Amino acid sequence: MTTRTENTVVTGLGVVAPNGLGTEEFWTATLKGISGIDRISRYDPSGYPSPLAGEVLDFNASDHLSNRMLPQTDRMTQMALAASDWALADAGVDPAAMPEFDMGVVTASASGGFEFAQNELQKLWSKGPEYVSAYQSFAWFYAVNTGQISIRHGMRGPSGVLVTDQAGGLDALAHGRRHIRKGTGLVVSGGVDASLSPWGLVSQMTTGRLTRVTDPERAYAPFDVSADGHVPGEGGALVVLESETRARERGARSYGTIAGYGATFDPAPDTGREPGLRRAVELALADAAAAPSDIDVVFADAAGVRDLDRAEAHALAAVFGPEAVPVTAPKTMTGRLYSGAASLDVATALLAMRDGIVPPTLHVPERADDCPVDLVRDTAREMTVRTALVVARGHGGFNAALVLRAPDTH
Structure with a gap:
């Protein structure tokens, strides 16, 4: 067992x-x-x-x-x-x-x-x-x-x-x-x-x-x-x-470990309460016994809606600091795939760990000043990825975050 x-x-x-x-x-x-x-x-x-x-x-x-x-x-x-x-x-x-x-x-x-x-x-x-x-x-x-x-x-x-x-x-x-x-x-x-x-x-x-x-x-x-x-x-x-x-x-290859997970639900609109994404990230980090400084890259939800983008950027800045961790959204090459979006981001993050390279975010010529994220834009960025965070939000108030670790890191 x-x-x-x-x-x-x-x-x-x-x-x-x-x-x-x-x-x-x-x-x-x-x-x-x-x-x-x-x-x-x-x-x-x-x-x-x-x-x-x-x-x-x-x-x-x-x-x-x-x-x-x-x-x-x-x-x-x-x-x-x-x-x-x-x-x-x-x-x-x-x-x-x-x-x-x-x-x-x-x-x-x-x-x-x-x-x-x-x-x-x-x-x-x-x-x-x-x-x-x-x-x-x-x-x-x-x-x-x-x-x-x-x-x-x-x-x-x-x-x-x-x-x-x-x-x-x-x-x-x-x-x-x-x-x-x-x-x-x-x-x-x-x-x-x-x-x-x-x-x-x-x-x-x-x-x-x-x-x-x-x-x-x-x-x-x-x-x-x-x-x-x-x-x-x-x-x-x-x-x-x-x-x-x-x-x-059985001698199988491991792409990586699902180290931590957190899920929250946004409060009702117009309540003035903070959206739940930040808390989901904090829960995932706690579940993984990871500090914010352990995260090498974030695969963003990337709603493409100004208010939602701002909320995500502020949630990440609150956890990691403004522009303190590379952020990427390769879904700009596929569109948002609904239930398939976050699992594809997980697969992409595991491949980034395997090959030591973070894929780019396309078509963001002028990052908004109120979105303080270190966006990996236009071209892939070579870097060691030992621990990655994937975040996702669903219409209606769903938030989820998943921490992934490279196979030989515990």
């Missing part, structure tokens, strides 16, 4: 991102500053205030799934299944060789299968109920990725789904760590989202946080004086979690 205090390590990564399919393709593009943000290509977006998105253009579901699976799965689930395959292969794990109740799945979701649901609703309205797929009963569901991954790999251990918007990717990993500490042998965790269909895009517009800028190189500029909102995207990352002892015993 795993002890409660034993380290939980990441032994496998699976990435699906607008600027790269697969971990190494994504990482190469990210270090080079190659963006996946452009005008939406799957339909004509000219009638929408927000015509831009981070689309995963090179993903062909039939390359990864059987013909039987294609008609019963939404695009997000298809990408999640591929990412789970890649993460397990990267970890050197054969699920068929493991006890089925010793493996779990914990994912995050922000929207469920929007594209699948839209297609079936269109059939209902235009043709009638007899044309609606029976798979609609579950393909839309926010827990469907967890279910389909568990079925695909025979994982019948503790599982679940977290629904906290952009913070979900961190919340899912923390929940997966909890299962590892309780004795589950392996957990596939993270988030993959895809809600760029017309219905999905309109739903996101209701937040008032999507940019109206149509130039891909100016649309998503967090911490900039011209910040106008964010660009939505699709994709994310799934990882394999194991106890450090188990990983060592």
Whole structure:
């Protein structure tokens, strides 16, 4: 039985991102500053205030799934299944060789299968109920990725789904760590989202946080004086979690340790109380037994909204000091991926540790004076990364923070 205090390590990564399919393709593009943000290509977006998105253009579901699976799965689930395959292969794990109740799945979701649901609703309205797929009963569901991954790999251990918007990717990993500490042998965790269909895009517009800028190189500029909102995207990352002892015993490579986690909820608007992000960071540092000076880099939430950017910058300055720690937001190359955003940041932070280089934040020509952060802009910064902090905020008041440590640092 795993002890409660034993380290939980990441032994496998699976990435699906607008600027790269697969971990190494994504990482190469990210270090080079190659963006996946452009005008939406799957339909004509000219009638929408927000015509831009981070689309995963090179993903062909039939390359990864059987013909039987294609008609019963939404695009997000298809990408999640591929990412789970890649993460397990990267970890050197054969699920068929493991006890089925010793493996779990914990994912995050922000929207469920929007594209699948839209297609079936269109059939209902235009043709009638007899044309609606029976798979609609579950393909839309926010827990469907967890279910389909568990079925695909025979994982019948503790599982679940977290629904906290952009913070979900961190919340899912923390929940997966909890299962590892309780004795589950392996957990596939993270988030993959895809809600760029017309219905999905309109739903996101209701937040008032999507940019109206149509130039891909100016649309998503967090911490900039011209910040106008964010660009939505699709994709994310799934990882394999194991106890450090188990990983060592089977000779697995460790990308790093999930050392600390904190989550808070913002107070009601207009109460005058401080937002909860600072407290989430402090909780994560305390859980990791880390001092602010231990953090080498912060992967920012980077809302791209002036008030939210200012609040994040002030929270980081309150913990670390103004411009005291490098801050980066590589999601400026992908858009905000909702439940997939933070787990992709975690994968990126682990790769930064592995290779000693921090990817850049693009398209921030003039950092706002009221956002006192040492932003890694335009080009990657070579530096040793032993401990990283990933922060995320979800619409509605969710805050999460995760501390990661390099494999040989405890």
